[in-house]
Amino acid sequence: MPKIPVPKFEIGSTVYHLTNPDEKGMVTGYSVRHFGISHYYVVWSDGDEKDHMEIELSEEKRFSD
Numbered sequence: 001m002p003k004i005p006v007p008k009f010e011i012g013s014t015v016y017h018l019t020n021p022d023e024k025g026m027v028t029g030y031s032v033r034h035f036g037i038s039h040y041y042v043v044w045s046d047g048d049e050k051d052h053m054e055i056e057l058s059e060e061k062r063f064s065d
Contacts, residue, residue, distance in 0.1 A: 005036045008054055015042060017052065021062040 009015055013027045025042040028049060032038075039051040 005032060007037055007040075009040055009057060009059065013059060015040075015057045015059055016061050017042075018056055018058055018062060021058075024061070
């Protein structure tokens, strides 16, 4: 039986999108596929829920210009 992958971001975690670091969101879920976690679902401050790949997100706020 395959191992269940451990998510980098837990449900309820605060995350920042790397291209818009001034906006924070909350992880509401993630998709698990045979190769691992494919997408994280994030609700942003405007109320929209969008799916993102792990490489697009960070738990640390990055500086913006």
